[in-house]
Amino acid sequence: MQLPPRAKRLLALGSRFLTVGAISTVIEIAVFNLLLVGFGWDAVAAKIVASLVALVNAYFGNRQWTFRHRARRQRWLEVSLFIAVNAFCTVLGAVIVWLGVDAAASLLDREPGALVVNVVNLASIVVVVLARFGFYHGVVFRVSPAPRAATEPGTPAHRS
Incomplete structure (x- = not known):
């Protein structure tokens, strides 16, 4: 069964979105553990900073790759x-x-x-x-x- 072109585009878009999200999740976990274990930060502070770092990655990844074809x-x-x-x-x-x-x-x-x-x-x-x-x-x-x-x-x- 062949997918309609719109469904193919949405599937490709969703795949790129999930890839950026997975990378952001890995970044968040790595930064969280680096701050918590490596530098002895408080868990809440480490979570906030790690989330912000991952959020920056998510914005640029989605802006520059997932939704790059969209008007700015x-x-x-x-x-x-x-x-x-x-x-x-x-x-x-x-x-x-x-x-x-x-x-x-x-x-x-x-x-x-x-x-x-x-x-x-x-x-x-x-x-x-x-x-x-x-x-x-x-x-x-x-x-x-x-x-x-x-x-x-x-x-x-x-x-x-």
């Missing part, structure tokens, strides 16, 4: 949207984990173990990755509208 807007606006989307997605992931762990505790009638918490966390990651892709695709690195053909006043534009 003013850099400050694009970066602001990128930060806003990632702040929203971070909160979304935290809320999903909080609700999932709370629901698991209610169902189990006790605090869930590490396995259950990790399953909930993985589910939150899937939701957040899909949300990020949608926001990056439709908001942050959106396609610029096609230029309209000039028409006579009062004549509807021809669409093919």
Whole structure:
């Protein structure tokens, strides 16, 4: 079965997006452990700095590779949207984990173990990755509208 051209483009875009995300995750883990173990930083401070380093990689990787074919807007606006989307997605992931762990505790009638918490966390990651892709695709690195053909006043534009 042959995929339609639009599906092929979306699959290629999604593959590049996931590759950038995987590289950013490796960077975040490496920087976190370097700061935590190598330099003796506090875990929370190390997590924040590692996340920021990975976020810089994610922005440039997605801007320069995943969505390179998209029109560019003013850099400050694009970066602001990128930060806003990632702040929203971070909160979304935290809320999903909080609700999932709370629901698991209610169902189990006790605090869930590490396995259950990790399953909930993985589910939150899937939701957040899909949300990020949608926001990056439709908001942050959106396609610029096609230029309209000039028409006579009062004549509807021809669409093919």
